[in-house]
Amino acid sequence: MLFNSIEFIIFLPIVFFIYWFVLNKKIVYQNIFLLIASYFFYGWWDWRFLFLIVISSFVDYFVAQKIPFAKTTKNKKLLLLISILVNLGMLGFFKYYNFFVDSFIDSFAALGFNLQARTLNVILPVGISFYTFQTLSYTIDIYRGKLEPTKNIVAFFSYVAFFPQLVAGPIERAINLLPQFTKQRKFDLEQAKEGMRQILGGLIKKVIIADYCAVQVDEIFANYGSQSGSVLLLGLVYFAFQVYGDFAGYSDIAIGTAKLFGFSLMRNFAYPFFSRDIGEFWRRWHISLSTWFRDYLYFPLGGSRSDTYMVLRNIVIIFTVSGLWHGADWTCIAWGFMNGIYFIPLYLLKMNRQNLDTVAENRILPNPKEILQMSFTFFMFILSLSVFRSLTVADAFEYNKIMFSKSLFSIPDIEHIKLMPVIILFVLFEWFSRRKQHVMEIGNLPKVIRWSIYMIVGFIILLAFDRDPNAFFYFQF
Numbered sequence: 001m002l003f004n005s006i007e008f009i010i011f012l013p014i015v016f017f018i019y020w021f022v023l024n025k026k027i028v029y030q031n032i033f034l035l036i037a038s039y040f041f042y043g044w045w046d047w048r049f050l051f052l053i054v055i056s057s058f059v060d061y062f063v064a065q066k067i068p069f070a071k072t073t074k075n076k077k078l079l080l081l082i083s084i085l086v087n088l089g090m091l092g093f094f095k096y097y098n099f100f101v102d103s104f105i106d107s108f109a110a111l112g113f114n115l116q117a118r119t120l121n122v123i124l125p126v127g128i129s130f131y132t133f134q135t136l137s138y139t140i141d142i143y144r145g146k147l148e149p150t151k152n153i154v155a156f157f158s159y160v161a162f163f164p165q166l167v168a169g170p171i172e173r174a175i176n177l178l179p180q181f182t183k184q185r186k187f188d189l190e191q192a193k194e195g196m197r198q199i200l201g202g203l204i205k206k207v208i209i210a211d212y213c214a215v216q217v218d219e220i221f222a223n224y225g226s227q228s229g230s231v232l233l234l235g236l237v238y239f240a241f242q243v244y245g246d247f248a249g250y251s252d253i254a255i256g257t258a259k260l261f262g263f264s265l266m267r268n269f270a271y272p273f274f275s276r277d278i279g280e281f282w283r284r285w286h287i288s289l290s291t292w293f294r295d296y297l298y299f300p301l302g303g304s305r306s307d308t309y310m311v312l313r314n315i316v317i318i319f320t321v322s323g324l325w326h327g328a329d330w331t332c333i334a335w336g337f338m339n340g341i342y343f344i345p346l347y348l349l350k351m352n353r354q355n356l357d358t359v360a361e362n363r364i365l366p367n368p369k370e371i372l373q374m375s376f377t378f379f380m381f382i383l384s385l386s387v388f389r390s391l392t393v394a395d396a397f398e399y400n401k402i403m404f405s406k407s408l409f410s411i412p413d414i415e416h417i418k419l420m421p422v423i424i425l426f427v428l429f430e431w432f433s434r435r436k437q438h439v440m441e442i443g444n445l446p447k448v449i450r451w452s453i454y455m456i457v458g459f460i461i462l463l464a465f466d467r468d469p470n471a472f473f474y475f476q477f
Contacts, residue, residue: 001044003253004206004465011041016260020187027184031158034261038163042127049125052090057160059086060135064142064149076143083139091132094125099328127167129325133292135160138174140296147175155181164257168250170268170288177265185262194443195259200457201440202252207464209245209426213238216419221389224399229408231416232399236382239389241423244273247286252438271434273427274359276373278342278380279352289325293318308348315347316340326388331396335388342380358435 001007015037023029043050063083070076138156141147150156159178165171220227220235227235251268258265268288275281282290301314316337323336346352359374360366366374386403390396433439440457442450 001041003250003257004203007044011037012257012260019261024187025184027182028154030185031154031181034163035154035158035161038158038161038166041163042161042166045126046123049128052094052125052128053131053161054157056087056090056132056135057157059083060139060160061153061156064139065151067139067142068149080139080143083136087132087136091128094123094128096324096328130169130171131160131166133171133289134174137171137292137296138178141173141175150178150182152182162258162263164254164261164263165265168247168254169286170251170254170266171292172265172288177263180263188262190443191259191262194441195256197440197442198252198256198259198438200256200454200461201438202249202254202256203461204439204457205245205249205252207461208422210242210249211464212419212422213242213245216416217242217389220416221399224395224402227402228410228412229403229405230410230412232403233408234412234416234420236385236389236403237423238419239385240273240378240382241426243385244269245426255438267437271430273378274374274431274434275377276355276359276370277346277351277377278339279346280355281377281381282339282343289322293322297321311347312344315343319343330393331387331390334393334396335384338384338387342384361435 001011015033019030019033023033039050039053042053060083063079067076067079070079138147138159142149155178158181159172159174162172162177216238217235220231220238224232224235248269255265255268266288268286270284270287272281272284275284298314298318301317302310303314304311306314317340319340320333320336323332323334323339326332326336343352359370383400386399387393387396390399430439433441440453442453445453
């Protein structure tokens with residue numbers, strides 16, 4: 001079920017009403033109801049894939065119960081290994097089987113050997129990369145002694161399948177979200193209002209920014225060979241805002257929806273396009289995934305405690321694996337690798353953590369140095385997106401070859417620049433909201449101004465609303 005669909009517009013108030021007005025003060029019933037609603041929400045796409053969530057939930061629940069009572073470290077590791085193999089096994093089969101088979105065949109073909117191997121007509125289950133990492137964090141934290149296993153099976157299943165963030169995050173940690181299912185929840189009107197504001201802001205990012213940019217991006221990349229360099233550069237700019245508007249928009253809707261039910265989810269985006277270096281960018285972009293890889297891959301590899309060579313190796317590994325997480329394709333792997341290479345000079349110069357505050361913290365406008373830093377960081381990011389969006393790595397090279405030709409300095413036609421005023425307006429709106437949790441955090445404004453903004457934003461969303469809505473970009477991951 002899509003957040004930007006008529007079905008969800010009907011689904012949400014019904015679930016909200018039953019949850020608060022029928023099952024209020026009965027936490028067990030609320031959790032059971034949330035679990036049923038979450039399974040219904042996910043099963044709207046394909047009910048058969050519910051079995052994967054149920055299997056993952058059962059395995060991790062029972063493995064977690066056994067780990068604290070294992071008599072030896074070897075037995076604890078064996079139990080953890082069961083969780084890892086089951087979760088990553090399902091993820092690997094559905095998402096990566098055909099990719100690895102095809103890559104294996106192509107590798108031998110390059111050496112002159114023609115191998116015959118069978119690929120499978122496998123459908124990628126929506127959100128499998130997200131909920132797999134979420135359940136894994138639970139068993140890993142229990143193995144590390146950071147968390148006690150819950151005996152409340154309904155609460156745990158609800159944590160895994162919680163519908164607002166089930167299919168595209170944020171990737172929540174059990175240590176944060178799971179306890180919220182075991183405590184009595186009271187309706188908080190102010191929290192609910194803030195949730196509605198964040199949902200509104202998320203819908204603007206999705207239906208206005210992301211969906212309109214997607215039209216331009218699809219057209220430009222489909223015909224990149226006949227476009228000028230300036231148009232191809234615009235295509236990358238539009239793609240950056242498509243991905244950001246789509247994914248940050250989903251996160252805002254998810255976090256806002258969770259607030260309606262008394263839950264607090266972690267922040268997933270923090271105005272990344274105002275980053276002054278690539279290190280700051282990745283601290284502000286898809287925060288739940290970046291911190292997941294930091295805690296469960298980078299630190300176990302040795303983190304920054306090793307010698308320089310090993311640290312650089314660890315950096316490249318986590319960025320490359322992050323690229324593979326995004327998609328079973330060499331373009332995604334190359335994109336992750338590129339961002340790892342971007343990060344290396346920052347680390348070597350010990351500048352990777354120099355920008356920990358908000359840009360222009362106590363000023364209205366950035367200074368020239370900050371403008372140059374943000375522009376360079378944004379350019380490096382969109383340059384990597386040329387690989388991410390292309391069908392093959394060869395296409396990405398050709399795309400960049402054309403883009404960096406003399407035609408880069410030509411003036412794009414009006415058809416390709418007509419969306420830029422909207423993008424500029426959006427950037428300005430985000431700039432003046434950069435110290436806030438989200439762009440619609442306007443609860444402190446006078447009532448007349450607030451409601452004027454709500455009505456304008458709501459009217460724009462209604463005008464752009466499509467009865468056949470576009471799926472969120474990150475559903476494919």
